[in-house]
Amino acid sequence: MTTEPKSPTARAVPAGPSLPLTERQEARRRRILQATAELASRGGFDAVQMREVAEAAGVALGTLYRYFPSKIHLLVATMQDQLQRLHGTLRKRPPTDADPAARVAQTLMRAFRAMQREPHLADAMVRALTFADRSVSSEVDTVSRLTTTIILDAMGPAGPPTPEQLSAVRVIEHTWHSALITWLSGRASIAQVRIDIETVCRLIRLTTPQQA
Amino acid sequence: MTTEPKSPTARAVPAGPSLPLTERQEARRRRILQATAELASRGGFDAVQMREVAEAAGVALGTLYRYFPSKIHLLVATMQDQLQRLHGTLRKRPPTDADPAARVAQTLMRAFRAMQREPHLADAMVRALTFADRSVSSEVDTVSRLTTTIILDAMGPAGPPTPEQLSAVRVIEHTWHSALITWLSGRASIAQVRIDIETVCRLIRLTTPQQA
DNA sequence: ACCCAGTCTGAAACTTGTTCTAGATTAGCG
């Protein structure tokens, strides 16, 4: 049920660059994402109400659902959007430390600071990401791949990462998401999140014994 | 808003052992948790519908809400219940390996196999756990402490764990939760979850250099 | 046995995510 398109006749507007959206459609999509980010910044997950998003974006409710088939899809797409932005910023000023593990920790802490600037937005995006079920798995996967790319970029210019390194990166991602959640739900302090990130980043050192 | 009790006059039935529930109340609570587990086992998070839980438990909807102020509270309490059960089982047959890291990995894999037996139930509980907001933080914290205890138990009879070890345990918990989610949402295989668990458990070796 | 406060019940109401429908608008095409 959840993995199939709901109707064989009505095709949804795809999120990827598959179908060439018209200019108006591209603009609509962008308005929707912007309205979502604004509402989320104000009041977090609960403040993103589909009717309000539609109204703020100047779009009918049905249209909103055509572009994003659920609130979760919408917020995951928002996260994708924001991550892309972050990735751009990071590219311009990459971390400086000599140690790959430290560079990754530095990068994640930079992302964490970005989240601290908009905690409500972070709340909405992260909650959606972890609450997503199979029907959103491809979109969540895209976000995950983006995150992986960011971490690998921070690790350094090394060629193809070893399977061991990929495992370490996955674990780092797990920790990153989960630590973020404990912070957002008020069960961990900012300091604790930093410690957790630094702790898990030690795993990288375990996988790069050929240190120069 | 979310952190305050809604009314100063009406006190809710507490989850902890604070107020001595009458026998009938204890029985009600148990019926509710059992009905929840059964519905969850059948169809996961979505199949746990408050009206159905109430009916299956032979309790009015309002009563259900008096015992558990939200669906999330209900499912987190269910997780607490199940974890307690697991803890009991683990106590009886502790892991055998000589290496603490391996013992922890073994323990988590045992818990993971339990989840594989009831994937829908696991889905409902884990989704609730990660979706929970501040209004549930104390209950989520209880679950977290229980999990920590289980991991520390597996690490061995060592006395007070060092702060470093506690960090490692927190990171292991993060990985455990997040890996579970990726498995439940179909984005990671069972094998991958095992690898992630084994990878993160190496952190324990980093914190116990005084190996005998 | 009687009474009070707190609890439970049944049912309706409200909120917000989601679906559906009928008609207006738009885009692409001959």
Next chain:
DNA sequence: CGCTAATCTAGAACAAGTTTCAGACTGGGT
């Protein structure tokens, strides 16, 4: 330009979590 299919809009309708309320019930103290 005029046609056709796809898209968009406004609004109703539906589903499930949550709240509320009036009345019945229970337990403990007198």
